[in-house]
Amino acid sequence: LWLDLMSEKKPVMINRPGDLNQRSEVITLPFAREMTVPVVVGNQVVAIVQVQDKRSDYDEADVRQLSLLMDGIWKLTERQLMLIKLHESQARLLAAVENLPFEFWMQDHEGRYILQNQISMKYWGNLIGKRNDQVDLEPTVLDIWNTNNKQAMSGEIVRMELSYPGREALGFFYTQVIPIRDRGEVRGILGINLEINELKQRERELQAMVNTASALRSTSRQEDLIPVVLDQVIDLLQVESAVYFREGPYPGMVQVILGRGHWASRTGTSFSSQGVTHAVLSTGQLYKSDNLKDEYDLGIPFTLGHLTGGVCVPLIAESQTIGGIWAASYRSILENQVHLLVAIADMAANAVHRANLNQQTEQHLQRLTALRSIDLAISSSLDVRVTLNILLTQIRLQLEVDAADVLLYSPFTQSLAFSAGKGDISNRMKVTRLQLGEGLAGQVALERTYKFIPNLQNLDDAMFGALPFVHEGFTSYVALPLVAKGEIKGVLELFHRSQLAPSSDWFEFLQALSSQAAIAIDNAELFDQLQRTNIGLTLAYDATIEGWSRAL
Helix, strand or coil: CHHHHHHHCCCEEECCHHHHHHHCCCCCCCCCCEEEEEEECCCCEEEEEEEECCCCCCCHHHHHHHHHHHHHHHHHHHHHHHHHHHHHHHHHHHHHHHCCCCEEEEEECCCCEEEECHHHHHHHCCCECCCHHHCCCCHHHHHHHHHHHHHHHCCCCEEEEECCCCCHHHCCEEEEEEEEEECCEEEEEEEEEEECHHHHHHHHHHHHHHHHHHHHHCCCCHHHHHHHHHHHHHHHHCCCEEEEEEECCCCCEEEEEEEEECCHHHCCCEEECCHHHHHHHHHCCCEEECCHHHCCCCCCCCCCCCCCEEEEEEEEECCEEEEEEEEEECCCCCHHHHHHHHHHHHHHHHHHHHHHHHHHHHHHHHHHHHHHHHHHHHHHCCCHHHHHHHHHHHHHHHHCCCEEEEEEEECCCCEEEEEEEEECCCHHHHCCEEECCCHHHHHHHHHCCCEEECCHHHCCHHHHHCCCCCCCCCCEEEEEEEEECCEEEEEEEEEECCCCCCCHHHHHHHHHHHHHHHHHHHHHHHHHHHHHHHHHHHHHHHHHHHHHHHHC
16 A cells, blocks of 8 residues: 555545455455555655544545645654754864864854864964954954955955964964855855974975085085084074084094084094094994983083083994084974984085095195106206205195204214204204214114104103204104115104194105105215216326326
8 A cells, every 4th residue: 555655646545444455355454444645745755644543534635634734744854854964064064173183263254253173272262253353362463364354355365374473482374264155255264274383394404405505515625614514503403502523633532623602612622532422433323312411421521501402413424434513402402403413414424525535636636746846856956955945845835734854864974964944943953963863863863764753742851851842832743764775864854833643645645755855865965976076087187187297
């Protein structure tokens, strides 16, 4: 019966049992009368209602009355279902808004806030039901809001990055204010405020990398690179102190090349390589501390004062640690600051390595030029003093020492005497005369081995007091024997007022210069001997002629 009703969409009235025999079967009903009416909405049966056991027969009036009643009930039911769906939709919308990871709000056409999520409330308080002129916030903030809202209410979409004046601690935001349109008219606005502090930090880091790379490319000298690197570290990391260091001239020592901030006074100092600093140089691993004062083995003899956070990173180029950077701050060093410092250190390492290679190339070229000029002097002049003056000038320039001189050896007196000097040579040094084995130069000539004394103060008092240059303020001393054809020709001496830390290249170049000096002296001696021999032969020839003339 219901299937027929669903397909025909017509009411069915049963006032006597015989009405059911139309399906070729007799059904005994427990009631006398029944009326079934479909509820049709849009040509579709959405419900069926059935009534039974009326005292009198059902008729068309009953059908109309029940149909009208059910139409009303269905409309109420449908409205209730729509309200339920609306509430569910609103709940989903509110849940979505509350789960947004940024500020979200809506205002009606009068500017009243009708929706605001918790993130927005955290920053600005509860604004629901209020207009901007009813909000107790900074005037500078409200001015920005009013300007954006006015522009959005005019139908434009507002997009901008900003930092709210008076609330700079909140950082940077990306704001969008969008008009809500209904049938072509603006009925309100919605807005978002997306925090972009991390993005801005990445932009600053990227710009810092660009600036650092540009600054490092603009110079090829290590002396100019280091200040650029430390200035970038101080500026970008917002730290109070920074130093650039590398292994010192002697084993177990660390040398501070340059300091900035509170550690600027440490520039040029050296200290024992121990603790954390030594570990960073030897392992190539960075070190970070949030409380420097609690670290007992930092390996830096620096005054910490109020410095709390610190990080030490190595400079590694071609798998070799060529130095390091210490940075310290009154605050803890954040991870993003560490990443930025590592990036700067990587660029600095490559730049310093490139500068070192460039400097070494230029130095080798200059030294080759110096050797060539000395060769020309030896080949073009037989005056040993001219050659020695050129040689000593090149020594001072190329080896960067304060003074240099040459003591010539006399085999007849077996003594050394001052012959030529350049730099801070005093009158007392110019009258130096030493016996073979006397003083430092005499020992070098006797033993035919070089001497390198980094600090003359380490000599015993008797030896130090006997030096002819004791009052000249020199700290380091180098002396090499000048040997040609197995014979001692003299001694080459170098003096410097600060402690020298020569490399193997430095010594190799000095050996080459000393060999040329010995050759120049030997050539001059050979020429002198030839001259004396020639004069002797001339005198002997004249005497022979004179004797023959007398005999004849």
